[in-house]
Structures are given as C-alpha cells and as structure tokens.
Amino acid sequence: MKKILLSSLILMMSYSFSFGAVYNQDNRIPVPYVLKTIKDFENNANTYEKALMRKNILHKLSIYGVNKIPDINDEVIGFIFHMIKLNIGEKKFQAGLNKMADLKDMPSLTWLQILRCFEDVDADSFYDAYFSKNPLIKLTVTNAEYISEKGNYYISFTLLRKYGDKIVNIPYVIEYDDKKEYGRLQSSIDREETFKVPVNTGAVKLVLDPNYHVIRMLNDNEKSPVIADILNKENILYIDKHYDSAVYSVFKNLKFVYDDEVKFSDLENYDVIIGSYDNKIAKFFADKRISSTDNSEYFIFKNPLNKDKYILIANNIHAGSIHLLENYAFNQELIFKNDKLISKSNMQTDMGITVLEHEKDVIIDVKKLDTFQDMMKKAAVYKVIFAGESHNEYSHHANQLALIEYLNNSKKKTAIAMEMVQYKYLNVVNDFVKGRITEKEMLDGIDYYNNWSFDYSLYAPIFRYARDNNIDIIPLNIEREITSKVYQGQIDNLTEEQKLALPERMRIINNEYENKIKSIFKMHADSTNKFTDFFISQNIWDEIMAKHLADYRKANPDTSIVVICGNGHAGKNSGIPLRYKRLTGEDSFVIMQGEPINHEETNADVYIYPEEIKSKGTPKIGVVIAANDKENGIVKVESVTKKSPADKAGIKNGDVIVKCGYHDIKNIGSLKYALYEKGYNGILECEIKRGKNILNKSIKLFEYDDSSEMDEMIKKHIEKMKKK
Incomplete structure (x- = not known):
C-alpha cells in the first residue's frame, strides 16, 4: 500500500522553485515534488x-555556487538526500x-x-550543513604511503574534511589488476584523521569517492578547465590588436591592453582573454593552430602565472x-562555423581523489634481454636518439660514446647535440671540431666551468672523439642568465637580445610535466622564488633545446643525431622528445640510464642499468674561492x-x-683545467701572491675525503653571503 501511495504522490505534482525559495527554512515544500526529485536522482x-x-x-556548483544555477535545483536537492542515504x-x-x-494530510x-x-539524521545539523549555505564538502589528503605492520599491508593517509555534517561516510575503491574492492570511511568534520586501509600486496590504487556519491568540491585533477571558469568573472584583462564590441557585450569590466604593449607581469593578477591564436602570449603558452580561417575557436587553460586564474584564447x-x-x-574547447557548433572537447580527468597508487612490479625476463649491440641496432633506425644520463655517472657517458662510435663506424653521418653547451657558443665548438682551437681554448670559449658544474673529465672523451672524427657538436642550451631571470620573476626585464632567444611558440599545458617539475621544485624547499616562475623557466629550457635540435635536423636531414642530456630532459612524455615531435612530427628513440621503470609511463624505449665505472675525476686541492673576486680576474682563497x-x-x-x-x-675555470690536465699523484707548481710577495708553492695532488668539512665551509660561506 505504501509503495502504491508513494508512486501516486510522485506522479501528482512537479514543481520548480528558485533556489532561494527552496532553501528557505520556513518555506513549505510539496512532498510529491521532493519524492519525485529523489526518485529521479536515485x-x-x-x-x-x-x-x-x-x-x-x-x-x-564549484564554479557558480547554488544560488546562480536554478536550472539544476532538482539535481542538487537529489544530491543532498543522496548524502542522507550514504550516511544512514x-x-x-x-x-x-x-x-x-504517509503524510498524505500534510502534502x-x-x-x-x-x-x-529520516532516522539517525540530526535535522538541525544537517539543514545547517547542506541547506543554509553552499553544501560542498572539501576533502584534503596528505601523508599517503604504502606500509606494512605486523605482516599486514595498508595504505595510510591523513584526511581533513571541511564543511558538511558532523559525520560523513566517504566511499572508496581499492583497485587491483584483476578486481575492485569497495568500502567506506567515517569522516569527522574539521579534524585531521589518519586512516589505514587494509590492502593486498602488489600493485594497488586507492581512490576516494570515485563515483561521486559525496557532494563535494572537485580537486584540480578531476576537472578540466572550462569556459564557465571565466564566463561570469569580472575584472578581466582583454588583450587584442583592437577593441571588439562583441567581447564587451558578453564579458563585463574588461581592462583592455593592446597586444604589442602587454607584459607577462600584467597577467599575474587577472583572468585573461586573448583575441587571437597569433598573439605572442597565446603562442608562448599554448601554441594553438587554427583548424580553418572560417571558424571561430575558443580555448581555455589555467593561467601559468597564477593557477587560480584562467586564460581564454578567442580566435576569429x-x-x-x-x-x-x-x-x-x-567545455574546454569550442569550434564554431557560421555560428554553429561543429566541435567541442575537454581534457581527460580523473574519476575520484587518488590517495595513492602503488605501482606494478617490473618483471624482466633475462632470457629476452637485449645486448648493447642489439639496442644500438634498434636505435640506429631513428634519426634522433636521446641518450639520457645522470650527469656524474662515468658509465653513462661511456655508453653515450659507444653509441656515437657505433653510428660513426656504420658510415652514418653523425652529430652530437649537447645540453652542456649554450647555443651562443656554436662557433666555438665548431672551431674546436675543425681543429682551429685547443681544448683549453674551447673550454674557456664556452665558459664550461661557470656554465656547467660537472667535472669535465666526464665529457672529455666525447668532445675529443667529435674533434678527432670531425663530428658536428650542436649546442642546445639557452643562456643561463635568461632562465635565471625568468626563475626570479624577471621575464619582462630581459634585454631585447635575450627576448629574441626565447621560443616564439611553446606549449606548457602538460600535467605530467608540471608534476615532475613540482617534485624538482620541492627539492629547493628554502627557495623564495615562485613555482610558476620556476615552471616557466623549465619550459623555456626544454622548448629552446627542442627548437635548436629541430632546426639542425631540418638543415641536415641525412644526419643521425645523438642527444646528450640529463634523464629529466629525455622523457618521451614530458621532456625534449615530446616538444621535438610537436615541432617536427618525427618520433625519436629514447634511452634512459639508471632511471626507475614505470609501467604506466612509456617514458623511454630502452632502460639501461650499467655497471659503475669508478674514476677519480679532476683532482681537488681543498680551497674555497672568494665569490666576489671571481669576476675581477683573480682567484683568491677564502678558506x-x-x-x-x-x-x-x-x-x-x-692568498x-x-x-x-x-x-x-x-x-676558477683555468684553475680547474690546470688540475684536470695534471691529474692525481702529480705535483702542480704554482705561483701565489701573498700581500705584495710572490711565493712558489708545490702542491702534491693526492686523494682525500673533504666532504664533511667542505659541506660545513660551504654552509658558512652561504650564511656570510646572505648577510652581505
């Protein structure tokens, strides 16, 4: 009888209310409307x-709030009652x-x-949590880790919940390769609570609220930037070649700037509309290309200079x-033709809040392992081969040289592209390869010891092989002064010459790359610089190296190029290769050395784990050089x-x-080269100026461990410079 009555009441009435009326505590709501709303939602x-x-x-809800979207009143009401079902x-x-x-006499x-x-619902508390204000709960997860205790395995994490009722059940799913397990956590409001969810061994992923049963704020990785993010904003910066009245008719309180007058710093505090894909800011951040000159196209993304703001590019x-x-x-991207929508798209986003993903074990079948010779044969099919490295590992550089030798001995025209050398020194390395200058003159000419902090003995065999075999060296890097200025938030203060060195087109919308750069930035915990500036400087760095590589490849189509760079720059999905492919449409072969393999990321074609090669490197004499004298043409001993x-x-x-x-x-470079040339166990005869006197000193170069004392000296030196 109750079910018949319920169905009858649901069919009786269908009401629509403004949100303010629906949420008014004293307003009376037709029961059939509420029942139908709940049934439709469930x-x-x-x-x-x-x-x-x-x-x-x-x-x-996260963009507009409840009061501005009466068209989804029913869904919101259904969602709120869904929370009751979740809890009781x-x-x-x-x-x-x-x-x-049953309350037929009180409809x-x-x-x-x-x-x-509803039994077990504190009506006053629930009303206050979800009806009297914006009902969205905020969940923050920290300290997630995969742990073992007393023979059992858990994913442990801290959860802080803001807003909502006193107690809320949070659904979760544990994902394995072959199954899923579901459960719920009981979360208290405004408390940091530590949860330990039991899991099996092996690959496992824990996700909170994967099917959106909780009325909550979405995390950034769960939502695509959409045009609604900027549509109803005020105080927007509008950049274009000329005023467009159509823009002013849709967006309010615009601040107009001509596109040839805009500065990067202008973008920091604004949501932004750019009136063309061809604008320098649009090209620098997004590198969008028009699908047709007849189309009107709109594309939105997060403002790289302020992640709380957005940039909308409106072309034609x-x-x-x-x-x-x-x-x-x-939608993130809309394309219209003759004012009719022909395409819409969003970026792919996560379902739920990923607490932690414990990766699959990497299984290597030793019977199927390639030899180094097999790997080189596979690599030789490609015109561009990235040979990644950990900069201070001699074995990595030995493998790079072996690959270069293999290509050269195979009668392939070969070139070596190097992260270690700035592009402005192209003529210097050309002179070295052609035998017109000595090794020391080359190192002085490229300012090696100031621009690259790693021991020259690591790279000397590669430089010498290039010289002895007349192999082009392609400098890839941008001037350090440029990336340093950008990192310090001074991109607008670059000289005109430095601005010309920046990439004209760049694409920085890549979450994987951004996450990688964030992990690097966290290593500089004491940095006073902003992550956004660091992120843009890293993008410029990789983009310009990709451009120099692409330019050489275009001019030398028959040449095979081995790219010598750090593993961090060599990633297929996030480094130079991804940008090189965007610029040329051409795939490359990527070798990573000493890097962990990730099943979910095909970041390389081959991973190599070479046996360590021990080397003494360049001798050290155990001095700290005074920083303020380095540019004065003298090398003064500070300690x-x-x-x-x-x-x-x-x-x-x-002295x-x-x-x-x-x-x-x-x-300092000339001192380091003198030490490199002499080597260990030799005696270096030196002239020392002490006061007005010139003294002769014989320094015997022996091995010694100065790490702990040098660390302490460097700390004192840094503190001294900070005070200055």
Whole structure:
C-alpha cells in the first residue's frame, strides 16, 4: 500500500522553485515534488553515466555556487538526500521515504520536517550543513604511503574534511589488476584523521569517492578547465590588436591592453582573454593552430602565472558564436562555423581523489634481454636518439660514446647535440671540431666551468672523439642568465637580445610535466622564488633545446643525431622528445640510464642499468674561492680545508693563485683545467701572491675525503653571503 501511495504522490505534482525559495527554512515544500526529485536522482544511481552526471553537477556548483544555477535545483536537492542515504544506509533511507509518503494530510512540509522523517539524521545539523549555505564538502589528503605492520599491508593517509555534517561516510575503491574492492570511511568534520586501509600486496590504487556519491568540491585533477571558469568573472584583462564590441557585450569590466604593449607581469593578477591564436602570449603558452580561417575557436587553460586564474584564447571572434558560449560553457574547447557548433572537447580527468597508487612490479625476463649491440641496432633506425644520463655517472657517458662510435663506424653521418653547451657558443665548438682551437681554448670559449658544474673529465672523451672524427657538436642550451631571470620573476626585464632567444611558440599545458617539475621544485624547499616562475623557466629550457635540435635536423636531414642530456630532459612524455615531435612530427628513440621503470609511463624505449665505472675525476686541492673576486680576474682563497693538498703545500686564506704550471690563473675555470690536465699523484707548481710577495708553492695532488668539512665551509660561506 505504501509503495502504491508513494508512486501516486510522485506522479501528482512537479514543481520548480528558485533556489532561494527552496532553501528557505520556513518555506513549505510539496512532498510529491521532493519524492519525485529523489526518485529521479536515485534511478540507476550506480551506473557510470549517473556518476558522470553527479560529477558535472559538482563542477557546476564549484564554479557558480547554488544560488546562480536554478536550472539544476532538482539535481542538487537529489544530491543532498543522496548524502542522507550514504550516511544512514539503504534500509533506513527507504523507511524515511515511506514515512514522507504517509503524510498524505500534510502534502507540504518545511525542510526540517522532511529531514525529521529520516532516522539517525540530526535535522538541525544537517539543514545547517547542506541547506543554509553552499553544501560542498572539501576533502584534503596528505601523508599517503604504502606500509606494512605486523605482516599486514595498508595504505595510510591523513584526511581533513571541511564543511558538511558532523559525520560523513566517504566511499572508496581499492583497485587491483584483476578486481575492485569497495568500502567506506567515517569522516569527522574539521579534524585531521589518519586512516589505514587494509590492502593486498602488489600493485594497488586507492581512490576516494570515485563515483561521486559525496557532494563535494572537485580537486584540480578531476576537472578540466572550462569556459564557465571565466564566463561570469569580472575584472578581466582583454588583450587584442583592437577593441571588439562583441567581447564587451558578453564579458563585463574588461581592462583592455593592446597586444604589442602587454607584459607577462600584467597577467599575474587577472583572468585573461586573448583575441587571437597569433598573439605572442597565446603562442608562448599554448601554441594553438587554427583548424580553418572560417571558424571561430575558443580555448581555455589555467593561467601559468597564477593557477587560480584562467586564460581564454578567442580566435576569429564572431558576435554570434561568442554569445553562444553560455550554452556550451562546460567545455574546454569550442569550434564554431557560421555560428554553429561543429566541435567541442575537454581534457581527460580523473574519476575520484587518488590517495595513492602503488605501482606494478617490473618483471624482466633475462632470457629476452637485449645486448648493447642489439639496442644500438634498434636505435640506429631513428634519426634522433636521446641518450639520457645522470650527469656524474662515468658509465653513462661511456655508453653515450659507444653509441656515437657505433653510428660513426656504420658510415652514418653523425652529430652530437649537447645540453652542456649554450647555443651562443656554436662557433666555438665548431672551431674546436675543425681543429682551429685547443681544448683549453674551447673550454674557456664556452665558459664550461661557470656554465656547467660537472667535472669535465666526464665529457672529455666525447668532445675529443667529435674533434678527432670531425663530428658536428650542436649546442642546445639557452643562456643561463635568461632562465635565471625568468626563475626570479624577471621575464619582462630581459634585454631585447635575450627576448629574441626565447621560443616564439611553446606549449606548457602538460600535467605530467608540471608534476615532475613540482617534485624538482620541492627539492629547493628554502627557495623564495615562485613555482610558476620556476615552471616557466623549465619550459623555456626544454622548448629552446627542442627548437635548436629541430632546426639542425631540418638543415641536415641525412644526419643521425645523438642527444646528450640529463634523464629529466629525455622523457618521451614530458621532456625534449615530446616538444621535438610537436615541432617536427618525427618520433625519436629514447634511452634512459639508471632511471626507475614505470609501467604506466612509456617514458623511454630502452632502460639501461650499467655497471659503475669508478674514476677519480679532476683532482681537488681543498680551497674555497672568494665569490666576489671571481669576476675581477683573480682567484683568491677564502678558506682552506685541513690536511688537504693546499693545506700541506702551505696555502693560506687570502692568498691569490696567480699561475699553475704554464697556465695563468684568471678564473676558477683555468684553475680547474690546470688540475684536470695534471691529474692525481702529480705535483702542480704554482705561483701565489701573498700581500705584495710572490711565493712558489708545490702542491702534491693526492686523494682525500673533504666532504664533511667542505659541506660545513660551504654552509658558512652561504650564511656570510646572505648577510652581505
């Protein structure tokens, strides 16, 4: 009888309210309307399509708030009652609905009266949490780790919940390769709680609320930037060649800037509209290409200079199409032809909040392992081969040289592209390869010791092989001064010459790359610089190296190129190869050395784990050089490590090193080269200026461990410079 009555009541009435009226505590709400709303929302509630619908509702709520979107009132009300079902369970929830249906003599009730129909629901608290204000809960996950305790395995994490009722059940899923397990966590409001979810061994992933049963804010990885993110904003920066009245008719309180006058710093505090794909800012950040000159195209992404803001590029604006944006506001990209929508798209996003993903074990079948010779044969098919490295590993450089030798001996025209050399020194390395200058002149010419902090003995065999075999060296790097200025937030203060060195087109919309750069930035925990500036400087670095590589490849189509760079730059999905492919359309072969393999990321074609090659490298004498004298043409000793070669030779603080062997010492580079050339167990004859006197000192170059003392000296030196 109750079920018949419930169905009858649902069919009786269908009401629509403004959101303010629906949420008014004293307003009376028709029971049939509420029952129908709940039934519609709960119908097929566990399907993937309904999960996407709920996610879309949450996205709308997160942008507009409840009072601005009366067209989804029913869905929001259904969602709020869905939270009751989540907390009290199916049986008690159904009993509450039946109790509402029994109130046939009172077809209209207040929200509090409706809530009191449900057992175990604190009506006043629930109303205050979800009806009297924006109902979106905020979940923050930290300290996630995969742990073992007493023979059992867990994913442990801290959860902080803001807003919502006192207690909320949070659904979760544990994903394995062959199955999924579901459960719920009971979360208290405004408390950091540590949860330990039992899991099996092996690959496992824990996701909170994967099907959107909780009315909550979406995390960034769950939502694509959409045009709605900027559509109803005010105080927007509008950049274009000329005013367009159509833009002003849709967007309010625009601040107009001509596109040849805009500065990067102008973007930091604004949402931005750019009136053309051909604008320098649009090309620098997004590198969008028009699909057709007849089309109106709109593309939105997060402002790289302020992740709380957005940039909308509107290309070939038509009055008709721009007024249709509201109709398709929850898309990242829209393309119109003759004011009719022909394409819409969003970036792929996560379903739920990923707490932790414990990766699959990497299984290597030793019977199928390639030999180094097999690997080189595979690589030789490609015109561009990235040979990644950890900079200080001699074995990695030995493998790079072996690959270069293989290509050269195969009668392939070969070139070597190097991260270690700045592009402005192209003529210097050309002169070295052609035998017109010596090795030391080359190192001085490219300012190796100031621009690259790693021991030259690591790279010397590659440089010499290039010289002895007349192999082109392609400098890839951009001037350090440019990336340093960008990192310090001074991109607008670059000289005109430096601005010309920046890439004209760049694409920085890559979450994987951004996450990788964030992990690097966290290593500089004491940095006072902003991540956004660091991120842009890294993008410029990789982009310009890809451009120099692509330019050489275009000019030398028959040449095979081995790219010598750090593993961090060599990743297929996030480094130079991805940008090189965007610029040329050409795939490359990527070798990573010593890097962990990730099943989910095909970041390389081959991973090599070489046996360590031990090398003493360039001798050290145990001195710290005064920083303020490096540019004055003198090398002045600031401190001397105890029991070091310099200490035993009688070098003292304040001494100026004038000459070592036959090398005049005018900078740290010339001192390092003199040490490199002499090698261990030799005796380096030096001239030292102490006060007005010139002293001769014989420094015996022996091995010693100065790491702990040098670390302490460097710390003191840094503190001293900070005070200055």
